[in-house]
Amino acid sequence: MPVGRGLASFESSAHKKQQYQTLGRKLVEEQREQIKTQLQVFQNALITFRKQHAEELRSNPDLWSKFSEICRSFGIDPLVISSLGIGSKADRQEKYNQLALRIIDICKLTKSLNGGMLLVDDLLDLINCESWFTEDPEVKITEQDVLTSLDNLKALGDELQLITIGNKNYIKSTTEEINADQGLILSAADILGYVTVAILRDNFKWRSYRCKSNLEDLVSNGILWVDDQSENHERRYWITSWINK
Amino acid sequence: MDEQTSLRKAAFSFPKLYNFPPFFTRQPNQQTYHTQLEAWRKIVIEYCRFYRIWALSLNGTALTNVKAESSSGDDENEESEPSGTEGEKASVFKNTKINREVKGDFIMTIYESLIEKKEASWINEQNQRLGILIYWNSLEDWATMLMNWVVSTGQDGNVLTIYELQNGEAVQDQEFAGMATETLTRVIFVLAKEGRARVLKDDDGTIAGVKFGS
Numbered sequence: 401m402p403v404g405r406g407l408a409s410f411e412s413s414a415h416k417k418q419q420y421q422t423l424g425r426k427l428v429e430e431q432r433e434q435i436k437t438q439l440q441v442f443q444n445a446l447i448t449f450r451k452q453h454a455e456e457l458r459s460n461p462d463l464w465s466k467f468s469e470i471c472r473s474f475g476i477d478p479l480v481i482s483s484l485g486i487g488s489k490a491d492r493q494e495k496y497n498q499l500a501l502r503i504i505d506i507c508k509l510t511k512s513l514n515g516g517m518l519l520v521d522d523l524l525d526l527i528n529c530e531s532w533f534t535e536d537p538e539v540k541i542t543e544q545d546v547l548t549s550l551d552n553l554k555a556l557g558d559e560l561q562l563i564t565i566g567n568k569n570y571i572k573s574t575t576e577e578i579n580a581d582q583g584l585i586l587s588a589a590d591i592l593g594y595v596t597v598a599i600l601r602d603n604f605k606w607r608s609y610r611c612k613s614n615l616e617d618l619v620s621n622g623i624l625w626v627d628d629q630s631e632n633h634e635r636r637y638w639i640t641s642w643i644n645k
Numbered sequence: 646m647d648e649q650t651s652l653r654k655a656a657f658s659f660p661k662l663y664n665f666p667p668f669f670t671r672q673p674n675q676q677t678y679h680t681q682l683e684a685w686r687k688i689v690i691e692y693c694r695f696y697r698i699w700a701l702s703l704n705g706t707a708l709t710n711v712k713a714e715s716s717s718g719d720d721e722n723e724e725s726e727p728s729g730t731e732g733e734k735a736s737v738f739k740n741t742k743i744n745r746e747v748k749g750d751f752i753m754t755i756y757e758s759l760i761e762k763k764e765a766s767w768i769n770e771q772n773q774r775l776g777i778l779i780y781w782n783s784l785e786d787w788a789t790m791l792m793n794w795v796v797s798t799g800q801d802g803n804v805l806t807i808y809e810l811q812n813g814e815a816v817q818d819q820e821f822a823g824m825a826t827e828t829l830t831r832v833i834f835v836l837a838k839e840g841r842a843r844v845l846k847d848d849d850g851t852i853a854g855v856k857f858g859s
Binding site for chain 2: 417418421512513515594619620621622625626627628629630631636638640642643644
């Protein structure tokens with residue numbers, strides 16, 4: 401065997417090698433596409449089964465738990481499964497329970513971003529952005545679903561509260577109370593995305609300290625974010641629901 | 646290669662947070678700030694991965710010619726770069742659409758946080774103004790990739806030059822192709838430390854080549 405002298409020693413085969421690699425990549429890609437298609441076929445079959453055999457699935461808990469397990473292992477969202485083929489009160493209950501779990505998850509996930517004040521519209525966007533929900537109107541989650549689900553959750557405590565500010569519904573998962581002034585601030589911020597001390601002073605006729613102390617409380621709760629780069633150099637206080645605008 | 650060029654033409658898609666004006670001001674609330682810093686770290690890494698940027702300047706523009714000493718030289722690797730407005734070099738920290746940018750001291754904090762997570766290091770610790778190397782793969786992962794390539798192409802025991810490892814025809818379809826010398830040197834030192842490569846130095850102390858294998 402000749403002693404290696406860097407790449408020059410096998411440059412002649414480099415071209416051929418590259419062709420093999422291109423071919424290899426193409427094969428892997430094709431295989432992946434095929435598997436993806438197969439998976440989709442399975443998923444659709446499961447969903448059809450869910451719709452057609454709703455009655456049986458309902459009356460046989462054993463079958464239901466096995467079926468749910470299969471669906472999960474095929475990557476179907478449990479919330480989708482429980483939103484399909486709803487016929488009875490129990491079905492609806494199951495759907496709202498699943499939805500409640502999802503709401504709790506999303507509140508937790510987004511808390512460090514919004515301080516525990518999640519706009520219901522944002523929540524819906526987050527849930528419905530998955531293709532399952534956009535493609536099938538039957539499973540699409542509505543504001544009413546969320547409200548019902550939250551209502552059911554009340555039985556377990558008041559960790560999540562629905563509060564209305566202005567004409568917007570929020571889910572509040574923070575233990576901090578929102579006082580009347582702060583409520584006014586949030587509904588004002590919903591117009592432009594932000595408020596400033598001057599805006600509050602002019603519109604609500606508050607004294608500066610009242611504006612400031614309320615704003616600072618909202619910042620320290622993580623509900624408002626500060627922006628020091630506005631054109632007129634006045635500090636702006638933004639609401640996080642503006643992130644999705 | 647075709648695949649890569651076409652990918653590079655598309656622009657990096659920033660998360661929605663990038664269009665939220667306060668994202669560019671350091672947040673006074675600790676928890677919010679923590680979330681903000683994490684988001685920035687992720688953006689820097691993914692941005693560099695997308696445009697295959699090996700190093701950033703202190704204001705967040707891509708460095709094409711990475712040098713550990715402050716000497717001038719020719720641009721070696723002409724990568725396509727994210728373009729800003731009107732000839733100005735784009736910075737990952739500057740959003741011209743909403744007219745906001747991360748200020749210098751906050752950029753330093755983001756860099757320090759990247760370094761702490763071993764996702765970056767100063768090009769020259771003593772002269773931080775030269776910029777920062779961004780590791781969108783960890784040095785260990787790069788080392789493994791490089792070694793796997795050496796073994797799978799039957800070059801175990803061979804001597805390869807730095808140039809061949811960066812720009813050789815055989816590496817063009819590898820993820821590490823075009824790697825900045827400063828980064829590559831560190832990757833090789835990882836291998837050397839594990840006894841999987843030996844560094845061959847020129848008389849003037851620069852790395853002439855690498856002998857792979859133990």
